[in-house]
Amino acid sequence: MTDQPIIAIRDLHKNYGTTPVLRGCSLSIARGEVVVVCGPSGSGKSTLIKCINGLEGYQSGSILVDGIEVGAKGTDLPKLRARVGMVFQHFELYPHMSVLQNIALAQVHVLKRTRTAALERARELLSRVGLSDKADAMPADLSGGQQQRVAIARALALDPQAILFDEPTSALDPEMIHEVLQVMTELASSGMTMVVVTHEMGFARSVADRVVFMDAGEIVEDASSDVFFSAPRTQRAAEFLSKILAH
Amino acid sequence: MPDVILKNLPFLLHGLWLTVELSVWSIVLGTLLGLLVGTIRFVRVPVLNVLAAIYVEIIRGTPLLVVLFITYFALPALFGYRTTAYRAAIFGFVLFIAAYLAEDFRAGLRAVRPTLIQAGLATGLTRWQVLRHIILPQAVRRVLPSLFNQYVRLIKFTSVASVIGVTELTGAGLLINARDFHPVTILATIAIVYLVVCSALSLAGRALYAQFGVRT
Numbered sequence: 001m002t003d004q005p006i007i008a009i010r011d012l013h014k015n016y017g018t019t020p021v022l023r024g025c026s027l028s029i030a031r032g033e034v035v036v037v038c039g040p041s042g043s044g045k046s047t048l049i050k051c052i053n054g055l056e057g058y059q060s061g062s063i064l065v066d067g068i069e070v071g072a073k074g075t076d077l078p079k080l081r082a083r084v085g086m087v088f089q090h091f092e093l094y095p096h097m098s099v100l101q102n103i104a105l106a107q108v109h110v111l112k113r114t115r116t117a118a119l120e121r122a123r124e125l126l127s128r129v130g131l132s133d134k135a136d137a138m139p140a141d142l143s144g145g146q147q148q149r150v151a152i153a154r155a156l157a158l159d160p161q162a163i164l165f166d167e168p169t170s171a172l173d174p175e176m177i178h179e180v181l182q183v184m185t186e187l188a189s190s191g192m193t194m195v196v197v198t199h200e201m202g203f204a205r206s207v208a209d210r211v212v213f214m215d216a217g218e219i220v221e222d223a224s225s226d227v228f229f230s231a232p233r234t235q236r237a238a239e240f241l242s243k244i245l246a247h
Numbered sequence: 248m249p250d251v252i253l254k255n256l257p258f259l260l261h262g263l264w265l266t267v268e269l270s271v272w273s274i275v276l277g278t279l280l281g282l283l284v285g286t287i288r289f290v291r292v293p294v295l296n297v298l299a300a301i302y303v304e305i306i307r308g309t310p311l312l313v314v315l316f317i318t319y320f321a322l323p324a325l326f327g328y329r330t331t332a333y334r335a336a337i338f339g340f341v342l343f344i345a346a347y348l349a350e351d352f353r354a355g356l357r358a359v360r361p362t363l364i365q366a367g368l369a370t371g372l373t374r375w376q377v378l379r380h381i382i383l384p385q386a387v388r389r390v391l392p393s394l395f396n397q398y399v400r401l402i403k404f405t406s407v408a409s410v411i412g413v414t415e416l417t418g419a420g421l422l423i424n425a426r427d428f429h430p431v432t433i434l435a436t437i438a439i440v441y442l443v444v445c446s447a448l449s450l451a452g453r454a455l456y457a458q459f460g461v462r463t
Contacts, residue, residue: 082371
């Protein structure tokens, strides 16, 4: 069972009305793998990963998460989502709750942990992301980088089998990008399965096992990061790389 | 203090007490009903959603005095139950204020970012849990100023109950004036009392918002 991919996407199609967003994407992610998804804006990267935990629906094709079809009628989406964490571009911390409560909420209501156990786990994770001193702070009192690290702790609190990152550093000032990438790098080396939509090519090169390049709703290239950066197969990927690495 | 006020002080204080009672019951029950109606409209509960929308539109197009006449005369006649002016007044105020509060709550609920809802869902919370723990608490905190604005309006609205015979503050004042005829003194006193009560509530609202308002 363990060699079965944790996420298996096959021929996924999705439209918004008559506009196609995903046009036959197939992607398989093994346990422990770190996959970076990149590509120009509007290429469908975010939509693709939001399909994985059922935040977005799809018209045809299939997504198996741990062997369970996400789009099937009887699928218990909340249960499935608890096993696949997600980190958002704009952090999305609950603004009316303290940092600790943000991390404890789903533990209590989804995993049915006791309040004490949930808070203890929350403190543990906060120290892991280097924010032990911010336990009682409100999200509005934190910097963007700190908020994103809390968001990562919140995702980790459910002991997920994989975490999806939707442009986790795009809303951050340059000096804060580093602290978030550092946490993500540590997470990757601890063996967490990660799917990361990002433009951080340095992270992709040094941390990712594989890079998936998307354009216009299609997966144009799916290669090991070494191969992707040294010898992209397609013209479109080569053009994208030259633009994004130019500066 | 003028003689006419001093002489009638117990009666006026009783009127003030009735005003406070009417206001507290109407605010508490009206807020609960408004929250329910606003949430039903936000979630778009089938059937109930339409009923809620019709209720809000009807109330917002009806003068308060007419609403009180309906709860005092029309509904008891229609459904064959007995009521008192006091109870009919509270019933009317609750129906009236809840329609406005429902719209305030709905605005607050809609102001919560969709991506924040997604974040809650992504952690495995059900839609109901997201509503209960993430959307509602934020919406309520966000609309606190509007709520207290409606509450202050309501306190002044309770004076309308005097028309159906509740001797709350205004009703008591009018009765004293009918007997002793000191309109300026009596009405000025009443106006000042309303001002004090409303300002106190307004300040309380501001303090609550300073404490619990959502900072983003």
